[in-house]
Amino acid sequence: MMKGLKKWRLFGLLATLTVFLSACGEEYLSTLTPAGKVGEQQFNLLILSTAIMAFVIIVVCAIYLISFFKFRRSVVGENVIPKQVEGSHTLEVIWTVIPVILLLILAVPTVTATYKLGDTSGMDAVDENGDKQALTVNVTAKLYWWEFEYPDLGIVTAQELVVPTGENVYFNLIAADVKHSFWIPAVGGKMDTNVENLNKFYLEFGEESADLQEGVFYGKCAELCGPSHALMDFKVKTLARDDFDTWVSAMQNTADRPVATDVQAGEQAFVDNACISCHATDATAVTPDNPYASNAVGPNLATFGDRSRVAGILEHTEEEVVNWLKHSDDIKPGNLMPVYEDVPEEELEAIAAYLMSLSVEE
Amino acid sequence: MSSIAKKKGFGATVWDYMTTVDHKKIAVMYLVAGTLFFVLGGIEALLMRIQLVQPNNDFVSAGFFNQLMTMHGTTMIFLAAMPLLFAFMNAVVPLQIGARDVAFPFLNSLGFWLFFFGGVFLNLSWFLGGAPDAGWTSYASLSLYSEGHGIDFYVLGLQVSGAGTLISGINFLVTIINMRAPGMTYMRMPLFTWTTFVASALILFAFPPLTIGLALMLFDRMFGANFFDHTMGGNTIIWEHLFWIFGHPEVYILVLPAFGLFSEIFATFSRKRLFGYSSMVFATILIGFLGFMVWAHHMFTVGLGATANAIFAVATMLIAVPTGMKVFNWLLTMWGGSIKVTVPMLYALGFIPSFVAGGVTGVMQAAAPLDYQLHDSYFIVAHFHYVIVGGIVLALFGSAHYYWPLMFNQMLSEKLGKITFWLFFIGFHCTFFVQHFLGLMGMPRRVATYLDNQGWDTFNLISTVGAFLMAIGVLTLVINVIITAVKNEKVGRDPWGDGRTLEWAIPQPVPFYNFRQTPLVRGLDTYWIEKQEGNTEGMTYAEPLGDIHMPNNSIIPFVMSVGLFIASFGALYNMDADKGWSIYLLIGGLLITFISMFVRSAKDDHGYHLHVEDIIAEEERLYGKKGGHE
Numbered sequence: 003m004m005k006g007l008k009k010w011r012l013f014g015l016l017a018t019l020t021v022f023l024s025a026c027g028e029e030y031l032s033t034l035t036p037a038g039k040v041g042e043q044q045f046n047l048l049i050l051s052t053a054i055m056a057f058v059i060i061v062v063c064a065i066y067l068i069s070f071f072k073f074r075r076s077v078v079g080e081n082v083i084p085k086q087v088e089g090s091h092t093l094e095v096i097w098t099v100i101p102v103i104l105l106l107i108l109a110v111p112t113v114t115a116t117y118k119l120g121d122t123s124g125m126d127a128v129d130e131n132g133d134k135q136a137l138t139v140n141v142t143a144k145l146y147w148w149e150f151e152y153p154d155l156g157i158v159t160a161q162e163l164v165v166p167t168g169e170n171v172y173f174n175l176i177a178a179d180v181k182h183s184f185w186i187p188a189v190g191g192k193m194d195t196n197v198e199n200l201n202k203f204y205l206e207f208g209e210e211s212a213d214l215q216e217g218v219f220y221g222k223c224a225e226l227c228g229p230s231h232a233l234m235d236f237k238v239k240t241l242a243r244d245d246f247d248t249w250v251s252a253m254q255n256t257a258d259r260p261v262a263t264d265v266q267a268g269e270q271a272f273v274d275n276a277c278i279s280c281h282a283t284d285a286t287a288v289t290p291d292n293p294y295a296s297n298a299v300g301p302n303l304a305t306f307g308d309r310s311r312v313a314g315i316l317e318h319t320e321e322e323v324v325n326w327l328k329h330s331d332d333i334k335p336g337n338l339m340p341v342y343e344d345v346p347e348e349e350l351e352a353i354a355a356y357l358m359s360l361s362v363e364e
Numbered sequence: 365m366s367s368i369a370k371k372k373g374f375g376a377t378v379w380d381y382m383t384t385v386d387h388k389k390i391a392v393m394y395l396v397a398g399t400l401f402f403v404l405g406g407i408e409a410l411l412m413r414i415q416l417v418q419p420n421n422d423f424v425s426a427g428f429f430n431q432l433m434t435m436h437g438t439t440m441i442f443l444a445a446m447p448l449l450f451a452f453m454n455a456v457v458p459l460q461i462g463a464r465d466v467a468f469p470f471l472n473s474l475g476f477w478l479f480f481f482g483g484v485f486l487n488l489s490w491f492l493g494g495a496p497d498a499g500w501t502s503y504a505s506l507s508l509y510s511e512g513h514g515i516d517f518y519v520l521g522l523q524v525s526g527a528g529t530l531i532s533g534i535n536f537l538v539t540i541i542n543m544r545a546p547g548m549t550y551m552r553m554p555l556f557t558w559t560t561f562v563a564s565a566l567i568l569f570a571f572p573p574l575t576i577g578l579a580l581m582l583f584d585r586m587f588g589a590n591f592f593d594h595t596m597g598g599n600t601i602i603w604e605h606l607f608w609i610f611g612h613p614e615v616y617i618l619v620l621p622a623f624g625l626f627s628e629i630f631a632t633f634s635r636k637r638l639f640g641y642s643s644m645v646f647a648t649i650l651i652g653f654l655g656f657m658v659w660a661h662h663m664f665t666v667g668l669g670a671t672a673n674a675i676f677a678v679a680t681m682l683i684a685v686p687t688g689m690k691v692f693n694w695l696l697t698m699w700g701g702s703i704k705v706t707v708p709m710l711y712a713l714g715f716i717p718s719f720v721a722g723g724v725t726g727v728m729q730a731a732a733p734l735d736y737q738l739h740d741s742y743f744i745v746a747h748f749h750y751v752i753v754g755g756i757v758l759a760l761f762g763s764a765h766y767y768w769p770l771m772f773n774q775m776l777s778e779k780l781g782k783i784t785f786w787l788f789f790i791g792f793h794c795t796f797f798v799q800h801f802l803g804l805m806g807m808p809r810r811v812a813t814y815l816d817n818q819g820w821d822t823f824n825l826i827s828t829v830g831a832f833l834m835a836i837g838v839l840t841l842v843i844n845v846i847i848t849a850v851k852n853e854k855v856g857r858d859p860w861g862d863g864r865t866l867e868w869a870i871p872q873p874v875p876f877y878n879f880r881q882t883p884l885v886r887g888l889d890t891y892w893i894e895k896q897e898g899n900t901e902g903m904t905y906a907e908p909l910g911d912i913h914m915p916n917n918s919i920i921p922f923v924m925s926v927g928l929f930i931a932s933f934g935a936l937y938n939m940d941a942d943k944g945w946s947i948y949l950l951i952g953g954l955l956i957t958f959i960s961m962f963v964r965s966a967k968d969d970h971g972y973h974l975h976v977e978d979i980i981a982e983e984e985r986l987y988g989k990k991g992g993h994e
Contacts, residue, residue, distance in 0.1 A: 117670045199601075229426035
């Protein structure tokens with residue numbers, strides 16, 4: 003009898019713990035700590051559906067436990083032949099109608115939210131001068147990295163998305179090779195990046211990321227895309243509108259940045275080893291307008307020094323840059339970057355130092 | 365000719381099983397093969413859980429992990445759950461409806477061998493250059509990008525075994541429509557027969573889209589057909605639709621028979637007629653129908669648009685209503701009954717909370733905007749394991765204990781059975797309950813590893829511990845089977861004492877012709893009615909003792925399947941430029957199959973007649989000289 007009870011306690015956790023554990027998870031990653039209107043709306047649906055389902059579970063549990071404890075053979079007697087009941091129309095109606103009502107309670111906000119979240123008309127809204135009012139970001143997912151292009155601002159970045167807080171940010175999503183899925187759990191639900199069509203959706207970023215543990219929200223690829231699917235992370239930096247505007251103008255002035263004297267050797271090595279043929283260091287190096295995916299071969303490195311991770315996953319140090327250049331195939335299996343094991347160590351270190359100097363935030 | 369002559373050597377026994385068309389023997393073969401694949405899939409799961417026990421683990425490589433993950437899903441669905449259900453369908457349904465065999469015994473054997481060789485082919489990929497690695501869903505852009513022959517093994521293996529499944533499905537449809545004993549009206553059919561019937565109808569409609577999808581994929585890979593290559597005008601979303609138009613009904617193909625099995629167990633061990641039988645039948649049909657209307661809820665994040673998402677969200681929620689009806693009917697079957705907690709009943713009792721938990725998370729995912737967060741996260745992994753393990757696997761284990769005496773005339777140990785249940789049940793909740801929270805905490809599914817400092821470490825550790833508990837549970841079940849087989853204590857007819865349906869009325873061991881005389885069915889729960897009226901015979905007969913027409917054994921289904929097995933290798937290696945010989949393999953294999961088909965068509969096989977004296981002799985051999993019963 004106690005065993006039976008234990009199982010029930012375990013099960014009741016589903017209802018109680020969902021509420022109880024809502025404080026669980028990391029602030030920069032968990033859907034249970036939504037930062038933004040989209041995420042909050044989805045979180046509210048989670049709470050509503052959990053509440054309804056908890057009610058269902060309690061009713062089922064009650065009938066289950068009562069019938070189990072009342073009607074065991076040891077209680078009713080070994081040789082009792084129970085009455086062979088056919089069924090009950092009243093009961094059938096009750097347990098059809100009540101679930102329908104419960105589902106309606108859930109269905110109405112579901113349908114409302116589906117349309118609300120699917121409405122991307124704000125993307126094309128313009129002010130009286132014909133300028134776009136909302137920020138649009140073109141996201142291209144590639145084998146294990148992300149490109150973020152700001153078509154109306156003429157800038158592009160990779161691996162770290164930078165967005166303003168407190169407004170709807172619209173996304174055009176596409177994949178360049180195989181299907182991926184764009185997901186920032188703490189901010190809102192995901193949308194797939196298909197290979198053949200542009201998907202559109204929006205998110206709203208409710209708080210500045212500076213206070214978070216690493217100063218960024220975590221982004222994930224949610225669709226299996228090959229061996230390094232698990233490592234296809236990106237980061238999201240959210241800034242107040244003023245700071246964002248500052249960042250944008252800094253980005254727009256990266257075309258002919260002076261290279262500090264102490265990293266000029268690194269820049270030379272960057273060019274000599276043909277890194278430059280795949281990786282732009284200029285944030286205005288937007289690829290030609292293409293209805294399909296961006297054709298950049300490697301991530302734009304214009305803001306490399308500002309990032310919080312190397313290749314989305316490694317610690318942001320020069321040692322890890324060198325490690326990545328030498329062993330990128332082990333670190334992210336299946337990625338398309340060549341390995342630079344044969345390049346002298348000091349050249350790699352110089353490249354790392356040069357990359358770390360690429361910053362728009364200072 | 366017939367299988368009357370017993371006392372055979374090992375070789376003769378093997379030959380007997382290779383050629384048999386007896387549904388009871390085919391059931392045993394499904395059980396053995398399904399268990400084998402179940403263990404393989406379980407080992408794959410354990411390796412994955414070991415890899416995920418801690419962050420940044422390197423127990424297996426990322427590429428190998430993707431193969432494990434793909435093969436675990438594919439094996440468990442196609443090669444373990446389906447055949448194990450077919451094992452019970454074969455063992456039980458003909459007996460439940462008072463039939464001497466299925467409608468097409470030859471096709472029954474063919475269905476098994478196609479499934480078996482398809483499964484073997486798929487699993488040989490491990491040794492021949494690597495298993496498929498694009499997930500059991502094998503989404504087109506990734507599966508076309510995947511190097512090596514893994515995906516080809518997936519496509520060809522599933523095509524062959526899928527043909528077997530389709531054949532078996534059609535066979536059960538025809539059997540249930542045509543082979544019912546006199547008096548066995550549709551509304552007197554036991555619920556397991558009903559669910560088998562509806563599941564078979566689902567197979568009939570759900571497998572062709574898969575076949576088409578696989579054929580298109582095969583053309584893309586073999587001939588560069590570009591159905592799914594978007595750079596050449598193809599479209600990968602079509603694969604997703606084809607796959608899920610199959611894939612979602614597939615869930616109900618699996619779970620409906622499981623519902624049927626539990627319905628039998630609840631009624632038997634509550635010693636009470638199934639509550640609301642007609643609404644249970646109605647709910648089964650409704651679930652089967654709605655099952656085809658909801659496939660796009662697997663694709664809420666694909667970008668189908670708000671209207672499509674809203675429609676499929678509401679349609680999906682609707683399924684909760686008939687499913688809820690079923691749960692309440694089971695509860696009310698127990699209510700007022702006399703519940704005996706045997707091992708099968710223990711599984712049924714464990715099933716209710718587990719399945720309800722899986723069901724409610726399903727409704728949560730039906731809320732499309734919420735699903736944008738849940739989709740492709742560990743929450744989904746938790747959900748479908750609650751449904752599949754908590755629903756289907758518990759049904760399979762429970763029914764293994766329940767029907768063991770019917771299939772083998774032996775009883776599995778109740779004591780060991782209870783240990784198995786508790787280990788497996790606790791392990792199961794331990795493994796998957798925490799995964800709900802991993803998903804909500806932002807962990808995507810199908811990840812080969814994860815970085816630390818994301819708050820996922822503890823729950824992943826708990827999950828791995830649970831997986832090992834489940835494995836130990838399965839081990840105790842295997843031990844139980846071995847001990848029971850060695851002891852070999854015969855238990856005879858109706859060993860549970862509370863059997864209600866026709867299959868329990870047959871004397872044990874069941875003779876190969878099942879019923880010496882076709883029974884007359886006088887109501888729902890026939891055997892219960894006869895027992896209540898004090899009929900020790902167990903059934904009323906609809907005919908006098910007479911000759912029985914039986915089908916001949918045949919090796920042709922085996923040969924036909926071997927032909928396709930060989931041809932699959934030919935097709936697979938034909939994609940390599942340097943393997944010119946493969947074309948001979950392809951043609952040779954297909955020739956074997958076509959010649960077998962020709963022989964089968966051209967050579968009349970009328971079966972044979974079992975005469976009354978043969979029947980009496982057989983019964984004396986089986987049950988001793990009792991004088992028989994006229």
